[in-house]
Amino acid sequence: MSATSSPARRTGGRSAAVLAAVRSAVEELVQERGAAQVTIPMVAERAGVNPTSVYRRWGDAASMINDLATYRMSPDRPLPDTGDLRADLIDWAQEIIEHFRQPAAAAMLRGGAAAAGAGDSDCLRNRRAEATLLVERAGGGVPVDDVIDHVIAPIVYRVLFRPWSLDQADLAADLVNRLFAGR
Amino acid sequence: MSATSSPARRTGGRSAAVLAAVRSAVEELVQERGAAQVTIPMVAERAGVNPTSVYRRWGDAASMINDLATYRMSPDRPLPDTGDLRADLIDWAQEIIEHFRQPAAAAMLRGGAAAAGAGDSDCLRNRRAEATLLVERAGGGVPVDDVIDHVIAPIVYRVLFRPWSLDQADLAADLVNRLFAGR
DNA sequence: TCCCTAAAGCAAAGATCATTGCGTTTAAGT
DNA sequence: ACTTAAACGCAATGATCTTTGCTTTAGGGA
Structure with missing residues (x-):
């Protein structure tokens, strides 16, 4: 066993596919029904993913929506600069x-x-x-x-x-x- | 049967007591747990009221919270009137x-x-x-x-x-x- | 390429929420 | 005081969500 043990997360491939599918599903559903009416089994079905996977990754719907919606407005985008x-x-x-x-x-x-x-x-x-x-x-x-x-x-x-x-x-x-x- | 039939809502007495109990319970719970974590059975239990009564009156938690939030500040209070x-x-x-x-x-x-x-x-x-x-x-x-x-x-x-x-x-x-x- | 195991899938059990029919209470009108 | 029906309480039912143990799949380092 080497001294530096990295847990070795697996963020590519299947995990990434699940993430993408869930993200799309959440965005669609939030748009259609409002965030309060979006449940995890609902998202999982639309994403073609097992609900358990979603529960295990995010825990609850509020955390999931918050997490997925956060990336939207980039903090690094250029700000207007016309001089006025x-x-x-x-x-x-x-x-x-x-x-x-x-x-x-x-x-x-x-x-x-x-x-x-x-x-x-x-x-x-x-x-x-x-x-x-x-x-x-x-x-x-x-x-x-x-x-x-x-x-x-x-x-x-x-x-x-x-x-x-x-x-x-x-x-x-x-x-x-x-x-x-x-x- | 008279032509003008008033539906005769019953806003006093028991109904008013239920409303008051529910209002207090909702305010406490929203403060303690946040609106997203407040459910109707939860509110009913704290209010000492049957969940069915709450479901019948408001339908769902979001409507209930919204309704109670709307009318917390008395709509009948006198407004300032200094002439200016x-x-x-x-x-x-x-x-x-x-x-x-x-x-x-x-x-x-x-x-x-x-x-x-x-x-x-x-x-x-x-x-x-x-x-x-x-x-x-x-x-x-x-x-x-x-x-x-x-x-x-x-x-x-x-x-x-x-x-x-x-x-x-x-x-x-x-x-x-x-x-x-x-x- | 071969392990190792993180992450996903599956299925069953348990908890909680929501609805509905029916009887009881009680406010409001006569 | 009497009548009427609005609103409540109760209990049973169905739907939905959530958790949990186990199995299967596949990413990543050796």
Whole structure:
């Protein structure tokens, strides 16, 4: 027995196939029925996988959905950089709106909101970090908290409680412009 | 048989007792375990009520939580009426902030957010109705959607994701004042 | 290529949830 | 006070989810 014993996970081949099938199934079902109505036996059937495999890997439906939905909005994507803070914020807000118009993304946000009591949603922590970056790059001028309160918060509110209102034309611009009103 | 037959709902007495017991049980359990882990048999047991009664009245856990979250803040309470829209909105916002500083109220909001999924249920619809009333009484001047986006949404966001920031001094005034900036 | 074993599949048992029919209680109207 | 039926409680049933022991498959290092 060698001293360095690596457990030797098996992430390729069959395991990867199961993961892919489950991911597709979850996304479809979340979109069709809403995250709360998605069960593990349901996902397993659509994925053509044994329910036991899913139970063993994720434990319960909430963990599974949270895990699979997390990868969506990349933290490494390039941020808008036009040289104009207002334009950058509008582009950025628009990206976020588009993101949350995907039902799976909205479902994850709901899950994050429900679980936020203990551990908080890193998805939104990233948004705050991005806002900070945008603002600081422009040399300040708008408090980050104001961006959260008046751009992110309205979007999140709409995602959670009035998803249809995300389609409103010029939403991103309207929200951002209010930040600069009376300055 | 008289022509006008009123269905004669029975909202008092025993029904009211059941409602109160269920409400308390749901608030406790949502706070303890999170909305996703709350089931109807569980609620019924803690409320000392038969599960069937709960199933008959609400149908499923999500509807129940959403319903109870919606009506926690009395819809009959008097709204601020100083004659000045801005002052009224600040008072009103302050009330809402105080309300959601109660952990049980915050937990119910999380539950409402998690259960909202389908899109037909907005546990904050009463707040919207109140905003409409305040604004219309003052003869308009501020769109109701703006009140939602820039006063309610920031409060809700903070309740869900950054509860400690509800203690910020002058939060209500700051939010409302931005509504009137540049007008 | 040959082991070793992580991970998937299978099947049965147990737990929990959800529905339904029927009798009982009791609020509301006369 | 009497009547009516809305809402509740109970119990049995069916559906669905979850766990568990065992077997089979196949990834990865030697």
